[in-house]
Each structure stands twice: as structure tokens, then as C-alpha cells.
Amino acid sequence: MNSRPATRRTVLAAAVATAAGVAAGQPASAAGLGAGSAGGGTRAGGGASHVSLHTWHRYRDWAEGKAEGVRAVNSGRPRIVFETPQGTTEYKDPHTDKTETWEYATWTSPLRKAGVAAGEIITSWNAHTPAGTWVRIELKCLYSDGTKSPWYTMGIWTAGDGEDVPRRTSVDDQSDDKSSVWTDTLAIDDLAGGLRVIAYQVRLTLYRALAGGAEPAVWRLSAMSSDVPDRFDVPASEPSLPRGVELEVPRYSQEIHKGQYPEYDGGGEAWCSPTSSQMIIEYWGRKPSAEDLEWVDPSYADPQVCHAARHAFDYQYEGCGNWPFNAAYAATYRDMEGVVTRLESLTDAERLVAAGIPLITSQSFIESELDGAGYGTAGHLMTVVGFTDDGDVIANDPASDDNDAVRRVYKRRQWENIWLRTKRKDADGKxxxxxxGVCYLYFPTDPTSAQRRVLRSVGIG
Known part of the structure; x- marks a missing residue:
């Protein structure tokens, strides 16, 4: 049921626990930086916010950045597109040892105020990477002591998985002794010392085969900065109205894929993240084509789950649980968008579901902390598809014996605590x-007005 292999999840968990919510000193001035992003500062319902999400997705967003060889396009979905090579570069794929020369072009954001003095930043992106193309996403931080980080690689992404592109990958061993990148998350190493990220820049480098003429593009880029309070327990919430809402989300079990394609995260028993992603993708009426699924053994049920696992797989992390990679995979489908963020209350989730938007949540717990689960996990993804009349959570839990068993009802108080807390004790008391509160949100480019309002209320423009 782990969303990530235990060794890397454990390392990231330790960093998150250290970084979460320790009181910080007064941050350095951020005068002259860009305006704070949606969702930062104060919450919609009042009170301080611990999460700030900024997204570049409008034409004016792309126009404000520094374009070197890319052009901003305002037709259809506003995006940046590879236009003129700015040079060539060699890249040796660490997973194949194959070295190739690529043309490249770049887009760099202005320095952006973090919205909250942050202990963590997670980026996510939606990109079009036709054959022979790929994208590198980088992040550079301004610390509260006035110094800056190096450019960190937050992901090397391509929708492809063939001989014509490098392997999709995160990058290990990135640190400047102030912050480090743990797979998909930049975290301050020692928040007890008062250091925070107060501003950041994001850089996109688009690559294509020499003289190939392809046009990779990016239409959504997000950075979620957060400083969630250090806590074993979160305040209990009251159910909101309307109650008794359940969305008709397809139900898929990861467990029926045990032993299938072990080259992808050891097989289906570890595929909670792509299985959850596939449920939501199909809720919105999208699905791989028959041609897409030709590679899957025809004797396997739900081949689209195998497809999702393969195309979200991170070759460095050796797992399918890279959060931004799952969002980027979802956005490869027609007119779909995907964002990784944090929510600050179960009420936020209720409002999303009431508007017709299911969500994928990440949580960890021992068996006794979630009645009815029948297991404990160091990290697991599920989909939230509804709420009962009493406000309990209706979840499609992929860690179920078969598809019929996927629908579960979990107690509200237990659920919100295992999802929103930043610290816990394992079965040995450690x-x-x-x-x-990490979650993935997938939605179409043309949401209803009610859906658009609730997305804005959680910081997604």
C-alpha cells in the first residue's frame, strides 16, 4: 500500500517532519518581489493560511517571464511553445547511459514572493511532449537570510517512454546545506534555526531532437509553498452542507495487479497513486486508446491501470508515487489539468466534492488509526469521492482485494487526522x-462556474 518505496519515503518523511511548522524568525524583506499568489496569507474562511499556491497558466503569466527561444501562445490553452533553439546540449541518461545531443529553449519566471514563509515547495506542471521531446523543471529559492539556493531540478518529464527520449526521472543528491530536494519536494534542512524560503523562481527548459522541428509546450506550471504547523492532531471539523454527496467515480483495485510488470515499482501492489489517478481521469470521461494499451498483456484486467503505472513511473525514485509525475500524466489526456497542492481542512475537500470534483489524498497511519482499512501504511493514496449524511468520508481505496471492494466509508475524525497531521507514531511508537494535507486535483479546462469558484477558493486559478 505504500505510495513510494520505503527507503525513499522514509528519508522524505524525516525531512518533512523536521521541516513542518517549527516557529521561524522574522523573514528578510521581500520588497520588490511579485505579488503573493492565490491561496496565501489568509484563508477564505478567515485565519492564517499555511499554504500558498501560485500558477502560471494565462497568457499574461507566460508573457511576464523571460523567454529565450520559446513563444507565448494565446489561442486555445495559453502556453509557451518551443520556437527557436538557443543552442545544443548533451544529456547522458543516468538510467540508460545513453548520451544524446538536444536543442533547447527556456522560460524563466520572475522572482515570486512565496506567499507564506515556507519550509517546503512542491512544483507541478502540465506539458505536451510529442515524440523526441522532454522538459526539465527547475526551482531556485531566496532564503530569509538573504542568500539564494542553486537551481534545483524538480523533475525531468516526458510523456514518452521509448528510445527517442530520456527516462522520466527525479534527481537525487541535491542540497546546498540549507535545503535539499527529496524526490519531488524541496525542504529546508533545519527550520528550527529559523530559515525559510521567502521567494522563488521557476525555470522551464524545453528540449527536442536535433532538427526535429517538434514543438513541446507547457500550459500550466504551479509552485506550492507551505509551512504547515507541526502537529500530531488537527482540530476536528464539523460536516458542511450539502451532505450525502457521492460522485460516480470508477473503482479500480491495485491489488488485482499484484505481480504484473514488476519493473514498475515492484508490481501492482504498489500502484496506489496511478490507480487513483486513473479513477479520476476516467471520472472526467478520458481513457487511454486501444492503441495506447497494445503493449499490455491482454489477459490482464483493467489494462489502463498498468498504463498509468508505466507512464507515471520515476526511474530514479523507482516508484510510481512521484506526486507531480502523476499530475503531469493526468494532464496528457484531452483538455485535462492537474495540480499538486495541500488543503488545510476536510471542509475544503467537502466543497470540492459538492461541486463535482473528486480528489486524491496522501496519508499514512497504523491499522488501529483507520477503522475498516484492515492495514497500516507509511504512505498511501486514495480518492475522496463523497461524504455521508453524517459527514464521514466515502473513499475509493485502491488497496482493496478487488474492484467491488474499493468503495469504503471511513470515520470523519479519523480520516481528517491521518491526512492533515504532520507527525505520527508508527506501530513501534517511533x-x-x-x-x-497533500492532494492531487484533476479537472477539465472548461469547469462549470461552481467548480471554478471552488477551485479558486483553494488557490487554483
Whole structure:
């Protein structure tokens, strides 16, 4: 049921636990930086916010950045597109040892105020990477002591998985002794010392085969900065109205894929993240084509789950649980968008579901903390598809024996605590981390007005 292999999840968990919510000193001035992003500062319902999400997705967003060889396009979905090579570069794929020369072009954001003095930043992106193309996403931080980080690689992404592109990958061993990148998350190493990220820049480098003429593009780029309070327990919430809402989300079990394609995260028993992603993708009426699925053994049920696992797989992390990679995979489908963020209350989730938007949540717990689950996990993804009349959570839990068993009802108080806390104790009583409300949100480019309003209320423009 782990969303990530235990060794890397454990390392990231330790960093998250250290970084979560320790009181910070007064940050350095951020005068002259860009305006704070949606969702930062104060919450819609009042009170301080611990999460700030900024997204570049409008034409004016792309126009404000520094374009070197890319052009901003205002037709259809506003995006940046590879136009003129700015040079060539060699890249040796660490997973194949194959070295190729690529043309490249770049887009760099202005320095952007973090919205909250942050202990963590997670980027996510939606990109079009036709054959022979790929994208590198980088992040550079301004610290509260006035110094800057190096450019960190937050992901090397391509929708492809063939001989014509490098392997999709995160990058290990990135640190400047102030912050480090743990697969998909930049975290301050020692928040007890008062250091925070107060501003950041994001850089996109688009690559294509020499003289290939392809046009990779990016239409959504997000950076979620957060400083969630350090806590074993979160305040209990009251159910909101309307109650008794359940969305008709397809139900897929990861467990029926045990032993299938072990080259992808050891097989289906570890595929909670792509299985959850596939449920939501199909809720919105999208699905791989028959041609897409030709590679899958025809004797396997639900071949689209195998497809999702393969195309979200991170070759460095050796797992399918890279959060931004799952969002980027979802956005490869027609007119779909995907964002990784944090929510600050179960009420936020209720409002999303009431508007017709299911969500994928990340949580960790021992068996006794979630009645009816029948297991414990250091990290697991599920989909939230509804709420009962009493406000309990209706979840499609992929860690179920078969598709019919996927629908579960979990107690509200237990659920919100295992999802929103930042610290917990394992079965041996050792202190571990929680994810602090991490979730994936997938939605179409043309949401209803009600859906658009609720997305804006959680910081997604």
C-alpha cells in the first residue's frame, strides 16, 4: 500500500517532519518581489493560511517571464511553445547511459514572493511532449537570510517512454546545506534555526531532437509553498452542507495487479497513486486508446491501470508515487489539468466534492488509526469521492482485494487526522511524519462556474 518505496519515503518523511511548522524568525524583506499568489496569507474562511499556491497558466503569466527561444501562445490553452533553439546540449541518461545531443529553449519566471514563509515547495506542471521531446523543471529559492539556493531540478518529464527520449526521472543528491530536494519536494534542512524560503523562481527548459522541428509546450506550471504547523492532531471539523454527496467515480483495485510488470515499482501492489489517478481521469470521461494499451498483456484486467503505472513511473525514485509525475500524466489526456497542492481542512475537500470534483489524498497511519482499512501504511493514496449524511468520508481505496471492494466509508475524525497531521507514531511508537494535507486535483479546462469558484477558493486559478 505504500505510495513510494520505503527507503525513499522514509528519508522524505524525516525531512518533512523536521521541516513542518517549527516557529521561524522574522523573514528578510521581500520588497520588490511579485505579488503573493492565490491561496496565501489568509484563508477564505478567515485565519492564517499555511499554504500558498501560485500558477502560471494565462497568457499574461507566460508573457511576464523571460523567454529565450520559446513563444507565448494565446489561442486555445495559453502556453509557451518551443520556437527557436538557443543552442545544443548533451544529456547522458543516468538510467540508460545513453548520451544524446538536444536543442533547447527556456522560460524563466520572475522572482515570486512565496506567499507564506515556507519550509517546503512542491512544483507541478502540465506539458505536451510529442515524440523526441522532454522538459526539465527547475526551482531556485531566496532564503530569509538573504542568500539564494542553486537551481534545483524538480523533475525531468516526458510523456514518452521509448528510445527517442530520456527516462522520466527525479534527481537525487541535491542540497546546498540549507535545503535539499527529496524526490519531488524541496525542504529546508533545519527550520528550527529559523530559515525559510521567502521567494522563488521557476525555470522551464524545453528540449527536442536535433532538427526535429517538434514543438513541446507547457500550459500550466504551479509552485506550492507551505509551512504547515507541526502537529500530531488537527482540530476536528464539523460536516458542511450539502451532505450525502457521492460522485460516480470508477473503482479500480491495485491489488488485482499484484505481480504484473514488476519493473514498475515492484508490481501492482504498489500502484496506489496511478490507480487513483486513473479513477479520476476516467471520472472526467478520458481513457487511454486501444492503441495506447497494445503493449499490455491482454489477459490482464483493467489494462489502463498498468498504463498509468508505466507512464507515471520515476526511474530514479523507482516508484510510481512521484506526486507531480502523476499530475503531469493526468494532464496528457484531452483538455485535462492537474495540480499538486495541500488543503488545510476536510471542509475544503467537502466543497470540492459538492461541486463535482473528486480528489486524491496522501496519508499514512497504523491499522488501529483507520477503522475498516484492515492495514497500516507509511504512505498511501486514495480518492475522496463523497461524504455521508453524517459527514464521514466515502473513499475509493485502491488497496482493496478487488474492484467491488474499493468503495469504503471511513470515520470523519479519523480520516481528517491521518491526512492533515504532520507527525505520527508508527506501530513501534517511533515518531514519523504525516503528509500535512497533500492532494492531487484533476479537472477539465472548461469547469462549470461552481467548480471554478471552488477551485479558486483553494488557490487554483
Amino acid at each position: 515518531v514519523k511524519s504525516g503528509t500535512g
